[in-house]
Amino acid sequence: MSVQERKQRERAERERLIVATARELAEQQGWDAVTTRRLAERIEYSQPVLYSHFRGKREIIGAVALQGAAEMAAAVRAATSAANGPRERVAALARAYLDFAARNPAVYDALFQLDGGLAYAREDTPAPLKDAFAALLESLGEVAGDGVPPGLFTEVFWASLHGLATLSRAERLLPEDAARRVELLVDRLAVV
Amino acid sequence: MSVQERKQRERAERERLIVATARELAEQQGWDAVTTRRLAERIEYSQPVLYSHFRGKREIIGAVALQGAAEMAAAVRAATSAANGPRERVAALARAYLDFAARNPAVYDALFQLDGGLAYAREDTPAPLKDAFAALLESLGEVAGDGVPPGLFTEVFWASLHGLATLSRAERLLPEDAARRVELLVDRLAVV
DNA sequence: CTCGGATCCTAGCACCGCTAGACAAGGAAG
DNA sequence: CTTCCTTGTCTAGCGGTGCTAGGATCCGAG
Numbered sequence: 001m002s003v004q005e006r007k008q009r010e011r012a013e014r015e016r017l018i019v020a021t022a023r024e025l026a027e028q029q030g031w032d033a034v035t036t037r038r039l040a041e042r043i044e045y046s047q048p049v050l051y052s053h054f055r056g057k058r059e060i061i062g063a064v065a066l067q068g069a070a071e072m073a074a075a076v077r078a079a080t081s082a083a084n085g086p087r088e089r090v091a092a093l094a095r096a097y098l099d100f101a102a103r104n105p106a107v108y109d110a111l112f113q114l115d116g117g118l119a120y121a122r123e124d125t126p127a128p129l130k131d132a133f134a135a136l137l138e139s140l141g142e143v144a145g146d147g148v149p150p151g152l153f154t155e156v157f158w159a160s161l162h163g164l165a166t167l168s169r170a171e172r173l174l175p176e177d178a179a180r181r182v183e184l185l186v187d188r189l190a191v192v
Numbered sequence: 193m194s195v196q197e198r199k200q201r202e203r204a205e206r207e208r209l210i211v212a213t214a215r216e217l218a219e220q221q222g223w224d225a226v227t228t229r230r231l232a233e234r235i236e237y238s239q240p241v242l243y244s245h246f247r248g249k250r251e252i253i254g255a256v257a258l259q260g261a262a263e264m265a266a267a268v269r270a271a272t273s274a275a276n277g278p279r280e281r282v283a284a285l286a287r288a289y290l291d292f293a294a295r296n297p298a299v300y301d302a303l304f305q306l307d308g309g310l311a312y313a314r315e316d317t318p319a320p321l322k323d324a325f326a327a328l329l330e331s332l333g334e335v336a337g338d339g340v341p342p343g344l345f346t347e348v349f350w351a352s353l354h355g356l357a358t359l360s361r362a363e364r365l366l367p368e369d370a371a372r373r374v375e376l377l378v379d380r381l382a383v384v
Numbered sequence: 385c386t387c388g389g390a391t392c393c394t395a396g397c398a399c400c401g402c403t404a405g406a407c408a409a410g411g412a413a414g
Numbered sequence: 415c416t417t418c419c420t421t422g423t424c425t426a427g428c429g430g431t432g433c434t435a436g437g438a439t440c441c442g443a444g
Contacts, residue, residue, distance in 0.1 A: 152376065228402075229400080
C-alpha cells in the first residue's frame with residue numbers, strides 16, 4: 001500500500017508544480033505565453049502529462065484562479081483587521097484589493113478576466129471563491145447603509161474596484177490619480 | 193483619374209465590409225470565432241487581402257472599437273439629452289452605458305477587453321475614444337461635487353460602470369439585481 | 385520469471401496568424 | 415498592335431496553438 005501512497009503523493013506534488021509553473025510563467029510573460037508546450041517543457045514532462053491532471057488549459061487557469069482567490073481573501077482580511085473603524089477598514093480593503101490586482105496581474109486575470117471554467121455567484125461556486133466574496137462582505141457589509149442589502153452593496157463596491165483595477169492596468173485611466181480615485185470611491189460609496 | 197477614384201472607392205467599400213463582417217461574426221459567435229480564414233471566406237476574398245487593409249487581426253479589432261466608440265457616445269448623448277435634471281441625467285447615462293455593453297458585447301470587448309492596438313487616456317488617443325469619454329464627462333461633470341475634478345469623477349464613475357458591465361456579463365454577479373445596483377451606484381456617487 | 389496494468393512519450397491532427405512568391409489583368413509606352 | 419510593367423489577388427506554406435491516439439517502457443503482483 002505504501003507504494004501507492006508514495007505515487008499519489010508524487011502525483012499531487014506534480015500537480016502543484018504544474019499550477020505553480022503556469023502561474024509563474026503567466027506572471028513573467030503573460031498568459032499568452034503559457035502554452036501547453038512551454039509549460040510541459042518547464043516541468044520537464046511531455047505535453048500529455050498535463051492532460052492527465054487537467055482537462056485542458058482552461059482547467060489550469062481555473063486552478064491558478066482558486067489559489068489566487070484564497071490569497072486575495074487572506075490579503076483583504078489582513079488589511080481590514082489591521083484597520084480601526086469602518087471607514088478606515090473599507091479604505092484599507094480597497095487599497096489591499098487594488099494592490100493585489102496590481103502585484104499579481106496574471107492571477108487577477110485568471111480570476112476575473114479569463115475563462116477558467118469556474119462558476120461564480122451560484123450554489124456550486126467553489127469554496128475559495130465564495131470565501132473571497134465573504135471576505136469583502138465582512139467589511140463592506142457594515143457600511144452598506146440603511147435599507148441596502150449587504151450583498152448588493154458588496155457587489156457594487158466590488159464591481160467598482162474591479163473596474164478601477166482592470167482599466168488602470170490596461171492604461172485606460174490617468175496613472176497619476178490612482179490614489180485619489182480610491183479616496184473618492186470610498187468617500188462616496190461607504191456610509192459611515 | 194476617374195478610374196483611380198473608382199478603385200479607391202471600391203477599396204474603401206471593401207474595408208467597411210471587412211470591419212462590418214468582423215463585427216457581425218464577433219457578435220454572433222464571439223471574437224474567438226473571428227479568425228482571418230473565416231473572415232476572408234465571409235467577405236469572399238483570400239486571407240492576404242485582409243493584410244492589405246490592416247496590419248493584422250489586432251488592427252481589425254481596433255477598427256471595430258472605434259466604430260463602437262462613436263456609437264456609444266451617440267447612445268449616451270441621446271439618453272442624457274432626453275432626461276431632465278442632473279440626477280436623472282446621470283441615471284439615464286448609466287442605464288444607456290450598461291445597455292450598450294449588454295446589447296453589443298463584442299463591440300464592448302473590442303473597446304475595453306481586447307487589445308486593439310489603440311492608445312487610451314493620452315494625447316494621441318484617437319478622436320472617437322476621446323469623444324466617447326467627453327460624452328460621459330458632459331453629464332457626469334455636473335454631479336462631481338465641490339472640489340472634485342470632473343475628469344477624476346468621470347474616471348471613477350466610468351470604472352464603476354465598466355466593472356458592472358464586465359462582471360455581470362461574465363455571470364459573476366447575481367443577474368436579478370442589475371437595476372438595483374445601478375440605482376445604488378448613482379445615488380451614492382452623484383452629488384445632486 | 386513472467387504477466388498485466390499503469391505511466392509516459394513520440395508523433396500527429398486540425399486549426400491559428402501571417403507572408404513569400406507565382407500569376408493574371410490592365411493601362412502606358414513604343 | 416504588341417510589349418512591358420505595375421497593381422491586385424491567390425495558392426501554398428511557415429511556425430505556432432490546444433489536444434489526442436497509439437506505442438513503448440517500467441514495475442509490482444502472482
